[in-house]
Structure formats: C-alpha cells, structure tokens
Amino acid sequence: MATIDDVVRTGVCVGCGGCSAATGGRIPVRLGPTGLYKADLSNATSHDKLLGSKVCPFADESRNEDEIGESLFEGLPRDDRIGYYRSMFAGRVNDDTRVESSSSGGLTTWLLRALLESGKVQGVIHVGESNGPLFGYVISRTIDDLDQSRKSKYYPTSFGDVLRSIRGDGQVYAFVGIPCAIRSLRLIAESDPSLQSQIKYAVGILCGHLKSAAYAESFAWQLGVEPEHIETVDFRIKDRNLTSRQYSFGVKDRRDGEWRTAQTLSLVGGSWGHAVFQPEACNYCDDVFAETADVVIGDAWLAKYEIDWRGTNVVVSRSSELDEIFAAGDDRGDLVREPLEIDSVVRTQSGNFRHRRDGLAVRLADDDAAGRWHPTKRVQPGYPVSDERVRLIRERRNLSSVSHEAFAEAKSAGNLEVYLGAILPLIESYQSSTKMTLTRRILNKFKREAWKIVTSLRSRRQSAGQNQ
Ligand SMILES: Cc1cc2nc3c(=O)[nH]c(=O)nc-3n(C[C@H](O)[C@H](O)[C@H](O)COP(=O)(O)OP(=O)(O)OC[C@H]3O[C@@H](n4cnc5c(N)ncnc54)[C@H](O)[C@@H]3O)c2cc1C
Ligand code: SF4
Ligand code: SF4
Structure with missing residues (x-):
C-alpha cells in the first residue's frame, strides 16, 4: 500500500x-x-x-x-x-x-x-x-x-x-x-x-x-521580461480575427506597466503537447x-x-x-x-485521453519494469500502442522532466539561453516524430473550412429571418 x-x-x-x-x-x-x-x-x-x-x-x-x-x-x-x-x-x-x-x-x-x-x-x-x-x-x-x-x-x-x-x-x-x-x-x-x-x-x-510557475516565467522572459519584473500575466488573450485556439499570452512588465504579448503557439513550450513544466x-x-x-x-x-x-x-x-x-x-x-x-x-x-489512457498504461509499465513505485490507477500497466508511440510517450515524459531542471538552472545563471539550449532540441525531436500525416492535416483544414461555411450560411439565414 x-x-x-x-x-x-x-x-x-x-x-x-x-x-x-x-x-x-x-x-x-x-x-x-x-x-x-x-x-x-x-x-x-x-x-x-x-x-x-x-x-x-x-x-x-x-x-x-x-x-x-x-x-x-x-x-x-x-x-x-x-x-x-x-x-x-x-x-x-x-x-x-x-x-x-x-x-x-x-x-x-x-x-x-x-x-x-x-x-x-x-x-x-x-x-x-x-x-x-x-x-x-x-x-x-x-x-x-x-x-x-x-x-x-x-x-x-x-x-x-x-x-x-x-x-x-x-x-x-x-x-x-x-x-x-x-x-x-x-x-x-x-x-x-x-x-x-x-x-x-x-x-x-x-x-x-x-x-509550474516556470511556464509563465519562461514565456515572460521570452518576451523580454525577466521573472523578477513580472507584475502579472494573462494566459488567454483572444483575437476576434483568429480561431479560439490561437490565443495569446501576455505579461505586464512592472518596470513600465506595459503589456507584451505573443501568440502562445509561437513561444517555446507554447504547445500543450510538449508538456513543458508539467x-x-x-x-x-x-x-x-x-x-x-x-x-x-x-x-x-x-x-x-x-x-x-x-x-x-x-x-x-x-x-x-x-x-x-x-x-x-x-x-x-x-x-x-x-x-x-x-x-x-x-x-x-x-x-x-491519449495521455491518460494509453500513455498512462505505458508509463506504469515502464515504472514496473524499472522497479519504481507508482500509485495504483484505474488504468492497467501495459503497452497497448505501437513502438513508435511508446517512444513518443517516453520522449514527452523526458521533456517535462528536463524543462524543470533546465529552467531552474537558467534562473540561477540569469540566462534564458540555458533553458532554451536544453529544451529546443528535445522539442524539435518530439515535434518531428509527431508530425501529422499530410492527409490528416488536409482533413483537419477541410473540416475547419467546412464549418466556417456552415456557420456563415447559418448567420446569413438568421439575419435574413430577422429582417423579414
Ligand atoms: C491547469 C489547467 C489546465 C487545463 N486544461 C484543459 C484541457 O486540457 N482541456 C480543456 O478543455 N480545458 C482545460 N482547462 C480549462 C480551460 O482552460 C477553462 O478554464 C475552462 O474551459 C473554463 O472556461 P470558462 O470560459 O468557462 O472560464 P471563466 O469564466 O474564464 O472562469 C474560469 C474560472 O476558473 C477558475 N480557475 C482558473 N484557474 C484555475 C485553477 N488553476 N484551478 C482552479 N480554478 C481555476 C477561475 O478562478 C474562474 O473562476 C484547463 C484549466 C486549467 C486551470
Ligand atoms: S492532470 Fe490530473 S493530476 Fe495533473 S493537475 Fe490536472 S487533474 Fe491534477
Ligand atoms: S501529498 Fe497528496 S494531498 Fe498532500 S499536497 Fe501532495 S498531492 Fe495533495
């Protein structure tokens, strides 16, 4: 127990x-x-x-x-x-x-x-x-x-x-x-x-x-605001011209009271899939x-x-x-x-669901194989996915773990490059292994475009109805 x-x-x-x-x-x-x-x-x-x-x-x-x-x-x-x-x-x-x-x-x-x-x-x-x-x-x-x-x-x-x-x-x-x-x-x-x-x-x-708190700090630092100068941050700034997923991160610099923002996905660690600071x-x-x-x-x-x-x-x-x-x-x-x-x-x-079902099964099985303690979960340990996927799950776990140490080192060195130098190669390697197939990307794009057409037709019909 x-x-x-x-x-x-x-x-x-x-x-x-x-x-x-x-x-x-x-x-x-x-x-x-x-x-x-x-x-x-x-x-x-x-x-x-x-x-x-x-x-x-x-x-x-x-x-x-x-x-x-x-x-x-x-x-x-x-x-x-x-x-x-x-x-x-x-x-x-x-x-x-x-x-x-x-x-x-x-x-x-x-x-x-x-x-x-x-x-x-x-x-x-x-x-x-x-x-x-x-x-x-x-x-x-x-x-x-x-x-x-x-x-x-x-x-x-x-x-x-x-x-x-x-x-x-x-x-x-x-x-x-x-x-x-x-x-x-x-x-x-x-x-x-x-x-x-x-x-x-x-x-x-x-x-x-x-x-961890490093998530906000690393983004702010990438925008030129060192951790000690952060007044506050906003993790979800919307843009009326973009999709809801394309939100931005903002930081208020306590030195001049100015907000600096960038689309979250453009920042290193901005994709949730990379799991930095998890x-x-x-x-x-x-x-x-x-x-x-x-x-x-x-x-x-x-x-x-x-x-x-x-x-x-x-x-x-x-x-x-x-x-x-x-x-x-x-x-x-x-x-x-x-x-x-x-x-x-x-x-x-x-x-x-990928992370919490198949991913969890793999991590539990890896822990068992290494003789490491883990909590008892409702998911059973095992390898229910391809070798390629198992490798990805392990890469992601390593990415999270390295991000914590690398950012702590960057803070003590007062140099963001210490973090970026350690994490970027891992993100690039993970990213190249997870690249969506061309078919999947075209399909996703097609789905979004189709919904845009349906939505605009619907709102045109609604305004026509209101004008009658
Ligand atoms: C750490 C984290 C991870 C998330 N991951 C996902 C995800 O993978 N998939 C997904 O669909 N949604 C996720 N969410 C939820 C999502 O970001 C929104 O919070 C949710 O959709 C509610 O939106 P809203 O517009 O109704 O919230 P709002 O009306 O803006 O209100 C947000 C409410 O949540 C409270 N709140 C904010 N942060 C926290 C926190 N850390 N703990 C407890 N309460 C908090 C605020 O005080 C406020 O009351 C996550 C949220 C957090 C905090
Ligand atoms: S993923 Fe699960 S364990 Fe982690 S913070 Fe969210 S609810 Fe808690
Ligand atoms: S030991 Fe358990 S209950 Fe206590 S803070 Fe940690 S997770 Fe929460």
Missing part, C-alpha cells in the same frame, strides 16, 4: 493542499525551487500522515474517482471515459464583451455568478491573483471579485489554507478546482461534517496537465472529466467550435439543480447552447 510518504518521496505530490487541510495545517505545503507546491512531511506524525493519505489524490489509501462518484451520483448513467453524467452540452455566454474576457465560453463564471446572485452560496473559492505567488486560491464574495478572477490560471495552486480559513464560519460556498483538487476536496468533506455542509457545489475545470503527478492522472465534481467545464475543442474566436465550453453536469440553472439561463437568452453526444464530448479532449 502506498502512503503519502511514497507520494512525496517519488515527486508525485501535486501540491493540492488536501493533506494540509485535513491535518489543520500540520502538514505544510510549500512552493519549491522548480515552482511547484509540495507537501512537507518533515514534522508530520504517523497519525498526520494517515490523515493526509486518506485525502491524497495519489495515495492508495484514498478512495478513487469510481468509489467517490458512486457514493455521490449513484443512479445516474455512467461512462468509463467521462464518469457519471446527467446532461452534456457545448455552449457559451451570449455576450461578446463578457466572453472576450473569459478563457473559453465563459460558462464557469456565469454559473458561479448565478449561484452567488441567487444567494445559494455566500462565497466562491477559486483561483485569482494573490499576494506572493502570481496566482492562488482566493474567496470571492461579490460579483466584482468574481469577475476579477475570470480566465484560466495555468499556474500551481494549493487550497489548504483557504479551506481552513472558511471552516466553521457558517457560510456556504462553491469550490472550483481541477480534477485532482476536487477528488481531494470530496475526501476531506467525507470526514469533516462542517466542510461537508459548507461546500455545496464542486465545480470542476477540465485539466490536460498543470504547469508536474510528475500529471503522468499518473486518469481523471479527465473531473468525475467527482457536480459539473465539469472545459473547452469544446472540435473543429466546429474552434473556428469561433469567442471560445466554446464543453459541459458535463451531474446535478439536476445546476441543470435547472443552465436551462433558466437559456430561457432568458443569456446562453447559446447545443446538446452533445458522449462521443463528441470525449472527442473534445482527444489528446487528454
């Missing part, structure tokens, strides 16, 4: 802060030199470690997503890929100004706002700008605060302190988190009646993998659709939606109450929605 000791010793701790919350802070979680949070077990008693292990998303003592999901959502239909579900759809807010300042379709903030405005919650626990690190868990109690914290923060976070701060305050909250955070939150709540009654809604955010924990994640959350929201990465600069969410709901809120929004014309079939929902996250 694994314990939290194994999780931390092997670098699989994602720094979520669950063990800290469960032990009243006796297990502190600290930001380390590679820009990732990690639990510090040096003063923890064996009892503390046991409490921590029970809520740790990577310890074998904790209940897994299937077990937690069953106690929360039994009776709902279930699919092995997305977990339990009640409804699923693609959509966005019907307001171009608001959608522009959201990561994707803006439905996460829209839903949280509906919960706050209706008094169903008094606060929202989510991620926004913090004192100290650039971003961290914060509590929003007003619509203004909520709006300040829109957009994805591809940045490490830890929720232990904020959860402890609200415990027993008599107020009710919605909690927003990536799948591993929600799993830990559910486990904490199971043995803590106070938090159980206070966290009324668990809103999941789809997560391909987490990034924590080791994400090599062991098998929960794509936040299976323990009441609702999970992500990007609907399908050609049909991708061509729309505004961004479109994919949503899987497991709650009748939240379904009613969405339906009421629809009736008022606040939202634009269309239902999705399960297979389409899954296709919005094709890369994530």
